[in-house]
Amino acid sequence: MNNNNLKADMLQAMRRLAKSVTIISTSNGTQRFAMAATAVDSLSTEPPSLLICVNTSASPHAALADGADFCVNILGVEQQDLAHLCSGAIKGEARFERGDWQTSEEGIPFLADAQSSILCRQDGRMTYGTHTIFIGRILRIRTSPTITPLVYLDGSYTTTAAPARMIAAAG
Numbered sequence: 001m002n003n004n005n006l007k008a009d010m011l012q013a014m015r016r017l018a019k020s021v022t023i024i025s026t027s028n029g030t031q032r033f034a035m036a037a038t039a040v041d042s043l044s045t046e047p048p049s050l051l052i053c054v055n056t057s058a059s060p061h062a063a064l065a066d067g068a069d070f071c072v073n074i075l076g077v078e079q080q081d082l083a084h085l086c087s088g089a090i091k092g093e094a095r096f097e098r099g100d101w102q103t104s105e106e107g108i109p110f111l112a113d114a115q116s117s118i119l120c121r122q123d124g125r126m127t128y129g130t131h132t133i134f135i136g137r138i139l140r141i142r143t144s145p146t147i148t149p150l151v152y153l154d155g156s157y158t159t160t161a162a163p164a165r166m167i168a169a170a171g
């Protein structure tokens with residue numbers, strides 16, 4: 001199998017891997033950055049940490065490569081429009097015009113109305129291929145009582161949340 005076929009097969013396989021949609025947010029001190037991402041995962045509970053994978057061509061990459069701390073904002077199904085905006089529909093500061101964006105005491109932008117906002121101090125990085133893997137040591141977590149995750153599967157947004165009538169019946 002040649003490399004082009006392997007790449008195409010890998011991309012097709014990854015379409016079958018359902019992932020929660022997040023917005024990675026950071027700042028270089030003068031400019032804020034936000035990008036939609038599904039390449040996020042827990043790393044360890046000792047110490048509490050996670051990892052994010054960011055393409056070297058993505059707008060927040062330079063700030064992150066310079067050591068900026070970051071936030072992983074886990075989106076709810078009602079925030080699909082924010083995911084779209086932070087996936088390239090608009091650029092720069094305009095990405096912060098929708099949603100309840102606030103700034104932590106460390107200067108990290110976070111989405112206050114996200115399902116969860118996980119504020120991280122950058123604690124390591126490694127470049128591999130087209131991406132850099134950034135390790136975030138968790139500083140603080142803000143979590144909503146509602147669980148209606150926005151999920152990306154086969155090139156489309158969906159959710160695993162129960163329909164409203166099932167939630168109401170369970171209550």
